[in-house]
Amino acid sequence: MDGNGDHSAEPRYPDWESVYRDNVTRVYRMLYGKVGNRADAEDLTAEVFVAALGPLRLDASAPEVRAYLFTTARTVLAGHWRRTLGLQVTVLDGADERWLVDAGPEPAPPSTAPQRTATILAALPEPHRRILQLRFLDACSLREAAAALGITVGYAKVLQHRALKRAAALGEAGA
Amino acid sequence: MSTGRYVRDLLGGRRPRRFRADAAQAAELRAAITLAAARPEAGEPRAEFVEDLHRRLSEQAQQSASASAPTPSAARAPVPIRLGPTRRRVLWAGSVAAGAAAIGATADHLISSHAEPEEQTEAAGQVPTLEPNVGTWQTVAETSDLDVGGVRRFDLGSVVGFVSRDAAGLRAVSGICTHQGCRLNLDPGNRELDCPCHNTSFAVDGTLVRHQLYTPPPPLPHLQVREQDGRIDIYVPV
Numbered sequence: 001m002d003g004n005g006d007h008s009a010e011p012r013y014p015d016w017e018s019v020y021r022d023n024v025t026r027v028y029r030m031l032y033g034k035v036g037n038r039a040d041a042e043d044l045t046a047e048v049f050v051a052a053l054g055p056l057r058l059d060a061s062a063p064e065v066r067a068y069l070f071t072t073a074r075t076v077l078a079g080h081w082r083r084t085l086g087l088q089v090t091v092l093d094g095a096d097e098r099w100l101v102d103a104g105p106e107p108a109p110p111s112t113a114p115q116r117t118a119t120i121l122a123a124l125p126e127p128h129r130r131i132l133q134l135r136f137l138d139a140c141s142l143r144e145a146a147a148a149l150g151i152t153v154g155y156a157k158v159l160q161h162r163a164l165k166r167a168a169a170l171g172e173a174g175a
Numbered sequence: 176m177s178t179g180r181y182v183r184d185l186l187g188g189r190r191p192r193r194f195r196a197d198a199a200q201a202a203e204l205r206a207a208i209t210l211a212a213a214r215p216e217a218g219e220p221r222a223e224f225v226e227d228l229h230r231r232l233s234e235q236a237q238q239s240a241s242a243s244a245p246t247p248s249a250a251r252a253p254v255p256i257r258l259g260p261t262r263r264r265v266l267w268a269g270s271v272a273a274g275a276a277a278i279g280a281t282a283d284h285l286i287s288s289h290a291e292p293e294e295q296t297e298a299a300g301q302v303p304t305l306e307p308n309v310g311t312w313q314t315v316a317e318t319s320d321l322d323v324g325g326v327r328r329f330d331l332g333s334v335v336g337f338v339s340r341d342a343a344g345l346r347a348v349s350g351i352c353t354h355q356g357c358r359l360n361l362d363p364g365n366r367e368l369d370c371p372c373h374n375t376s377f378a379v380d381g382t383l384v385r386h387q388l389y390t391p392p393p394p395l396p397h398l399q400v401r402e403q404d405g406r407i408d409i410y411v412p413v
């Protein structure tokens with residue numbers, strides 16, 4: 001499609017604005033998948049762009065720019081966990097990098113969380129699966145989840161904790 | 176039970192509070208994060224956040240550009256960023272105005288558009304012309320280089336675009352996609368300008384030919400063009 005003789009390279013960004021516009025959603029989604037909440041995802045996304053846009057070179061290709069954003073995001077996420085929980089709870093790995101760097105023009109679906117979640121949930125016994133489904137995916141309050149399951153709020157709390165423990169064990173086994 | 180509080184915050188949409196976690200707790204939190212991130216509405220950045228961060232980055236760009244202003248005349252210039260003919264290799268500098276030309280916003284002290292942004296989308300067929308407040312005519316081609324039916328790319332550093340000639344005369348349009356600012360490529364066979372980022376194409380007169388976006392991007396802004404003494408000139412900001 002390119003008929004002007006500029007075949008030399010991959011697409012390039014004309015300026016930082018286009019780097020930002022093209023990647024802000026991708027970076028945000030990627031980080032959201034690793035922290036699970038908006039406040040942290042917003043802060044970390046801002047940190048990535050503030051740190052990365054200064055040293056970026058205009059002559060880098062779009063995939064190179066994204067690879068650089070990814071590296072910055074990985075460092076930023078590591079710093080976040082060091083500060084907040086003292087150990088690396090989630091990491092950005094090769095799969096995330098491929099997702100960001102190779103992603104087509106329209107932002108891809110948010111990470112692999114939905115598939116991973118489906119796998120985890122499918123492996124849990126019924127009450128555990130139900131409470132996590134209600135609390136995490138259907139955004140029910142503890143009270144609503146308890147009512148839906150016909151149990152007390154106190155027991156719903158215990159059940160959720162056990163279910164998470166079990167999900168964690170599954171997650172570790174699968175990791 | 177600090178993991179419990181962390182998960183409560185996560186589910187309540189609050190910023191989770193920090194604590195010293197051990198490995199078992201980290202595994203639980205990892206599972207909770209995976210589950211929370213799989214919510215259907217999760218992962219969509221708020222528009223206000225995206226715009227606010229954009230504004231902060233613009234400010235940072237302007238600061239770093241004025242801090243590194245290379246000449247006294249640039250330092251005296253009334254605009255925060257000098258758009259010289261020499262393209263900087265550093266992404267920050269010189270890019271805000273190019274982006275503004277693409278987006279039709281921010282640097283209106285530098286480039287004024289004949290149409291307000293709302294009018295651009297409202298008035299069908301009405302294409303804005305980007306007219307710098309302070310500019311110069313710069314030659315982009317010889318008359319003999321551009322026959323009827325011809326299209327040529329030009330790159331003046333601060334402005335990139337395409338100039339074309341048809342039966343009605345000369346025309347110049349910005350070479351920056353109005354969607355997110357990627358640089359357009361010329362497909363001379365079809366007299367089309369293709370965006371490599373999201374498969375959008377414009378005709379050489381700036382009108383939208385095809386796109387795959389949720390909302391159609393605006394037409395390409397026109398640039399002022401003139402022909403004299405055998406040369407084709409474009410009016411660009413200094």
Ligand code: FES
Nearest residue numbers: 352354355370373
């Ligand atoms: S930037 Fe051109 S279509 Fe998206």
